[in-house]
Amino acid sequence: MKKLLLLGNEAIGQGALDAGLSGAYGYPGTPSTEIIEYIQRNPEAIEKDVHRTWSANEKTAMESALGMSYAGKRTIITMKHVGLNVAADAYMNSALTGANGGVIVAVADDPSMHSSQNEQDSRFFAKFALLPVLEPSNQQEAYGMPRLAYEISEKYHLPVMLRITTRLAHSRAGVERGKVLKENEMHLPENKDQFMLLPSFARKKYKHLLSIQKDLEIESENSQFNKYTDGSDKSMGIIACGLAYNYLMENYDECNFPILKIGQYPLPKMKIEKIFRDCDEILVLEEGMPMVEEMLKGFLGNPKIHGRLDGTLERDGELNPKNVRKALGLPKLSSKDIPEVVAGRPPALCVGCPHTDSYKALTEALKEYGKGHVFSDIGCYTLGYLPPHNAIDTCVDMGASISMAIGAADSGFFPAIAAIGDSTFGHSGMTGLLDAVTQKSNVLIIILDNDITAMTGMQDSQVNGRIEQICEGIGVEKEHIRVINPLSKHHEENVKVFKEEIAYKGVSVVIPRRPCIHVYSKKKRK
Amino acid sequence: MKKDIILAGVGGQGILSIAAIIGTAAIESGLHLKQAEVHGMSQRGGDVQSHLRISDKPIHSDLIPNGGADLIISVEPMESLRYLPFLSENGWLITNTNAFVNIPNYPDYDELMETISSFRNHISLDADKIAKDIGSPRSMNMVVLGAASSFLDLPYSKLEEGIKIIFGRKGEKIVEANLEAINVGREVAEQNK
Secondary structure (H helix, E strand, O other): OOOEEEEHHHHHHHHHHHOOEEEEEEOOOOOOOHHHHHHHHOHHHHHHOOEOOOOOOHHHHHHHHHHHHHOOOEEEEEEEHHHHHHOHHHHHHHHHHOOOOOEEEEEEEOOOOOOOOOOOOHHHHHHHHOOOEEOOOOHHHHHHHHHHHHHHHHHHOOOEEEEEEHHHHOEEEEEOOOOOOOOOOOOOOOOOOOOOOOHHHHHHHHHHHHHOHHHHHHHHHOOOOOEEEOOOOOOEEEEEEOOHHHHHHHOOOOOOOOEEEEOEEOOOHHHHHHHHHHOOEEEEEOOOOOHHHHHHHOOOOOOOEEOOOOOOOOOOOOOOHHHHHHHOOOOOOOOOOOOOOOOOOOOOOOOOOHHHHHHHHHHHHOHHHOOOOEEOOOOHHHHHHOOOOOOOOEOOOOOHHHHHHHHHHHOOOOOEEEEEEHHHHHHHHHHHHHHHHHHOOOEEEEEEEOOOEOOOOOEOOOOOOOHHHHHHHHOOOHHHEEEEOOOHHHHHHHHHHHHHHHHOOOEEEEEEEOOOHHHHHHHHHO | OEEEEEEEEEOOOOHHHHHHHHHHHHHHOOOEEEEEOOOOHHHOOOEEEEEEEEEOOOOOOOOOOOOOEEEEEEOOHHHHHHOHHHEEEEEEEEEEOOOOOOOOOOOOHHHHHHHHHOOOOEEEEOHHHHHHHOOOHHHHHHHHHHHHHHHOOOOHHHHHHHHHHHHHHHOHHHHHHHHHHHHHHHHHHHHHO
8 A cells, every 4th residue: 555644643643543533622732733633634534524623622622532432432632732731630530430432642742842831741641640651653653553542442441642742743754554443333331430430439440540550561561562672782771762762773773782662651560670680771762851761760869770860861852863872872973063144033923913913002002001011821922022022921821811910910910911812712711701700800801813723823713703702701891892903004093992991990801803814815815 | 775855944935845745756756754844833934944854764763863964955045054063064055045034133145145155065046036037936945946856866757746746736837837946946956056
């Protein structure tokens, strides 16, 4: 069969589809977005009518997926690493309810924070929840792992995490497809209290979860993805997790050290014991935080274990052929320097972006109050912090703009302003707005409505066309919900609207509404 | 056979189309391929790059090691220099000379060109102007690909096939424009080699 040229993310999408997927749920977030986008445009998924629309946020996605699993069908939930924080309540508890139809929690971590506000390692979450993890090292494994994930998920009635990182998520290679499995028939859980976590049931389920850890370990022990390759030089043994294996092999034509390649967790204890026993020193290569290394080293430390914790590798950031080479003690490859003439080119708001005009008007309206009044959020508009805009002051997590403005206003700070995008508002802003209304906070909420989830590449926004009704429904007074058109020709009137709503003592919402220029130009071309 | 290529440019300039066409040509030729690209925040006007690796043997790393690239293909002159640490001793630098200025501290243009010219193995061409001259200004990226085409060790016909596959759904006109652009780029590079 001819190979498909797929991104790691697309390989996961195709792999899940070919393994009998009935529904994909998720919220867009770099580097995870292309899994669902691929399923959305896949002709076979469209024909089978696999569920494939975006959810409001990762928590609703995870819960919807649990519902599909309850009905006996195979499902996948996709998110970026920080999305798992949002879905954490559902994810942690799903370890106790477990799965009926197979559940894959596909999480894409972003070490080096290419498009993220931290670089947390989702394997820690799985360890915390006592749930198994599969971690592919290449696109073919990314294609094959959903199949195994569903088998494990249905055998042990547990959700399985599929963890990838930026480089594999966004790297293409030829992928060979396997047999296409049929979707599950609908069937409810055999045990009718499976999804009932009243404390008396939950206690039993927790004991059960603890009791099957040994079985999960045996699965890992026998997994084709945890491969031990012996070597003649026992002065060092190398444990390479996921993608790290590629950077290791890139540096050798032939590696004489014993290698344990890890692609399935919990860790295979016997294999780890073997490499530990056989070799003088152990180097742990893992993309993300030093989880395996820390487990092996223990609290009191073992000088035999090397990796990120003892400085053999940098403590933070993603791996690459260069830093792995250094950790292996191989001579540096000669290379040129970047010429001094090269200047940095950070991302910026596009020319013609509606946010630019919104920020210009807001900044002018705030002139008399000085700097530091605008709490903002996650999206393209976060770039408004950078010059020449210098328009916002904070960015923490999805929805934090509104809640932080409330807290600041509670302290007497004035004016307290939140600037949040339409999609982010739908994700986690509405509950914050409810707090503001309930407490009659003196805040101005600006919902920057560009008609789309722009930063992640133009996904539909859940609140599209309903923002005023939502705000009114939550209880914002109608006369303080105001829509403006962020264009330079309306600058003066927009400044006036901002000034009036800043002056209003209570909750007001201003909605600058103009489509993202990429949406606009696409529509124009059609 | 093994070619490691860095594609460079600014978000939105079309380096992913170049990557897709070379990638398709490589797969059509039965070769192994890995191609790492940048999605997300940097695509908003920031510097973007793609690591493209082609080989007749399986490829391990998605990223090219330092000093390992055979080619840097850039659609913007300053961006062509950002990835020099990846270029091998005898590697080639192929770049568009038309500056994309969206930062206040963009370097002095003459100094930039002098730096590029100081490399023995370089080809530079004003791909924006060439694309405009043939009446398809949006195919600047294909002009640059054309200039690089003789360095790829892929049959030229496979690249043309790649263009037909990648741009096929946009219609015959777009395919023709891009085929002309890659051809002109190739001719200009031959004259300036």
